[in-house]
Amino acid sequence: MSDLQLLLAHLVKLGLVALLGGMLVRGRVGLCWAFFFYVLAILVGNSLVTLAPQRFFNHSFWVLKQGVYDLLKMAVAIELAWRAFAAFPGAWRTARIVLLAIAATGSLSLAWLTPRSYQTLWEWQPGAVTATVWLLTATALLVVFYQVPIGNWQRAIMLGLAPYLLVFVTALSMLRRHGWAVRDGASLLDALAYLGVVLFWAWAAWRKDAPRLAEGREGSPA
Amino acid sequence: MLELVLSSVACAALCYTLGRYNRTLALQRWQFVLNAPEERALESLRRRVELDTALARQALDAAERARDARRPADAITVLRVALSLLEEAGADRLTRLRAMAVYSRMVRAIRPLPAPSPAPFRGTQLKAAAAVGGFFHGFLVGTQERFRLWLVLMGLGVRIVLRGGRQAVDGAIREPARPRPWAAFAAGLSDFEALDASHLAAFEALAASLAAVDRGGRLELWERIAGDSR
Numbered sequence: 001m002s003d004l005q006l007l008l009a010h011l012v013k014l015g016l017v018a019l020l021g022g023m024l025v026r027g028r029v030g031l032c033w034a035f036f037f038y039v040l041a042i043l044v045g046n047s048l049v050t051l052a053p054q055r056f057f058n059h060s061f062w063v064l065k066q067g068v069y070d071l072l073k074m075a076v077a078i079e080l081a082w083r084a085f086a087a088f089p090g091a092w093r094t095a096r097i098v099l100l101a102i103a104a105t106g107s108l109s110l111a112w113l114t115p116r117s118y119q120t121l122w123e124w125q126p127g128a129v130t131a132t133v134w135l136l137t138a139t140a141l142l143v144v145f146y147q148v149p150i151g152n153w154q155r156a157i158m159l160g161l162a163p164y165l166l167v168f169v170t171a172l173s174m175l176r177r178h179g180w181a182v183r184d185g186a187s188l189l190d191a192l193a194y195l196g197v198v199l200f201w202a203w204a205a206w207r208k209d210a211p212r213l214a215e216g217r218e219g220s221p222a
Numbered sequence: 223m224l225e226l227v228l229s230s231v232a233c234a235a236l237c238y239t240l241g242r243y244n245r246t247l248a249l250q251r252w253q254f255v256l257n258a259p260e261e262r263a264l265e266s267l268r269r270r271v272e273l274d275t276a277l278a279r280q281a282l283d284a285a286e287r288a289r290d291a292r293r294p295a296d297a298i299t300v301l302r303v304a305l306s307l308l309e310e311a312g313a314d315r316l317t318r319l320r321a322m323a324v325y326s327r328m329v330r331a332i333r334p335l336p337a338p339s340p341a342p343f344r345g346t347q348l349k350a351a352a353a354v355g356g357f358f359h360g361f362l363v364g365t366q367e368r369f370r371l372w373l374v375l376m377g378l379g380v381r382i383v384l385r386g387g388r389q390a391v392d393g394a395i396r397e398p399a400r401p402r403p404w405a406a407f408a409a410g411l412s413d414f415e416a417l418d419a420s421h422l423a424a425f426e427a428l429a430a431s432l433a434a435v436d437r438g439g440r441l442e443l444w445e446r447i448a449g450d451s452r
Contacts, residue, residue, distance in 0.1 A: 088328040126225035130232070137232040144239045147324050149248040159240050166233040173226045 001053050002184065008191040009050045015198035016043045022205025028153050032083065034075035035157055039201075041068055070128045073161065074103075077135035080158065084143055084150050091146045098138045106131025126172050133165045156204035160197040167193035264426055267318075271418045274311035278304050278411055286404060294398035298391075301407065305391045308414060312384045315421055319377045322428055323370060332369045333427040342416040344409040347382045351375060372424055379417045386410045 001009075020039055023029050029036045045065040048056040081099055085092040109127060136158050143150050171186040281304035288297035326332060338355035340348070355375040362368045387410045393403030 091328050094327070126229075130225040130229045133229045133232040133236070137236040140236045140239045140243075144243055146327060147248050149245060150243075152245065155240055155243065155245070158236060162233045162236045166229045169225055169229045173223065 001049075001057055005187060005191060006050060008188075008195060009046055012191065012195050012198055013043065013046050013050065015195060015202055016046065019198055019202040019205050022202055026205060026208075028205055031151060031153050032076060032079055032157060034072060034079040038069070038072035038076055041065075041072055045069070066125060070125070070132070073129075073132045073165070074135065076157065076161065077132055077139065080150075080154050081135070081139040081142075083154065084139060084148050085146075088146070088148065091142065091148065095139070095142050098142065099135060102131060102134045102138055106134070126169050126176075129165050129169050129172075133162050133169075136162050152207075152209065153204065156201060160200050160204075164193050164197040264422070264429060267425055268422055270314075271311075271422060274307065274314070275411070275415050275418060278307040278311065278414070281307060282408060282411060289398060289404070297398060298395055301391055301394055301404075304407070304411075305387050308387050308411065309384055311414070312380045315380050315417070316377055318421070318425070319373050319380075322424060323373050325428060325432065326366055326369050326373070328432065332365045332431040334365050335369060335372055335423060335427055338372065338375050342419070343379075343413050345382065345386060345413050347386075348379050348413050351378055351382065369424065369427065372420065376417055376420055376424065379413070383410045383414045383417065 016039055020036075020043070023036060023039070045068075049061070078099065081095050082092075085095045106127060140158055142148075168190055171190045174182050174186045174189075281300055285297045285300035285304060288294075288300055337359040338352045340350070340352040340356070343349050343352055352375065355371060359368055359371060362371060387407055390403040390407035390410065393400070393406070397403070
């Protein structure tokens with residue numbers, strides 16, 4: 001691990017601590033539990049790699065932690081959709097069908113189009129990440145279509161995660177196309193993007209919200 | 223490469239939609255569904271609807287009196303006022319119809335409405351539209367689809383009435399003494415009142431259907447969304 005990579009990893013760690021602090025102080029943990037566990041998993045993975053690189057900075061650990069991250073990212077996308085639509089049976093029925101279709105398409109294409117080998121597990125990454133981006137996008141499109149009022153925090157999670165995942169897929173594509181010769185460049189791109197998104201989330205987590213609406217406030221008829 | 227293209231498209235769509243997403247506006251649109259009791263919302267809408275048509279009818283009556291008193295300039299001016307009242311009310315109805323179309327997708331089922339019928343209407347185009355709507359109503363199975371057909375028909379009806387009203391006013395301007403444009407405007411106003419009755423019935427059905435859906439859960443969600451901190 002280069003000095004620059006290490007520095008960026010430490011900065012990301014600081015950002016993650018600030019993010020978790022903001023989520024706890026502002027009471028945002030319960031707004032998306034999967035995201036809380038995702039951030040926690042990232043912090044643990046980051047700490048293990050940076051504090052004990054001789055043991056954890058290797059291919060097998062990378063594959064393991066990416067598998068965990070992928071599962072948690074999908075859980076984030078599904079929980080956000082569930083929280084947005086669960087109270088609206090009509091909209092939730094449509095959302096379920098759309099999300100299931102995306103998840104099924106992603107799973108089938110991954111199962112059929114990628115080699116079945118532990119050593120090539122990282123080749124699953126772009127497909128899994130693409131499916132997650134589409135899950136988030138489907139939720140966003142349905143939110144706008146149904147005019148469902150989602151919170152600023154959920155919006156910030158989606159607006160941060162999707163662009164980062166695009167950068168991640170780009171970095172992976174660079175690696176697949178050009179091989180390990182571009183590893184440092186791809187890694188730097190990924191680390192910088194992740195630092196940016198963590199800082200954005202930390203800012204969104206600490207930001208104060210508008211005061212709660214008064215109970216029983218008068219509503220206009222339409 | 224395929225993943226990159228798909229991710230780029232998805233990311234662009236997400237950033238565009240959520241970037242333009244206006245939470246305050248969405249909250250305002252939901253306010254009446256989640257906060258105001260249905261009866262109060264319905265009563266408020268009924269009063270507004272009655273006021274709109276009463277004002278337009280009063281303006282039409284005043285215009286006819288001016289015409290009968292051989293004051294054509296005054297008659298046309300007041301008739302234009304009646305048209306502008308109708309246009310304003312029509313814009314309000316169209317906006318609410320669009321909102322109802324959105325909310326109707328939220329519920330599992332909607333209280334059924336009767337099939338559209340040409341009976342309450344006087345205009346030929348409206349009668350024809352209602353008859354066609356009544357025909358297609360029989361082919362639709364779900365109450366939601368039937369409800370949305372009603373909304374489409376009402377939107378079409380409002381547009382037909384407004385267009386007829388404008389044509390009637392133009393005709394009255396050209397020949398103020400000729401009774402036909404005045405009768406056409408009066409018929410249009412009567413059709414607008416019939417459409418308003420359907421509008422209220424649809425709103426009542428939607429409000430009742432939304433109220434039937436886990437109100438406690440919706441209110442809890444509302445508080446969570448509105449407060450955004452729990």
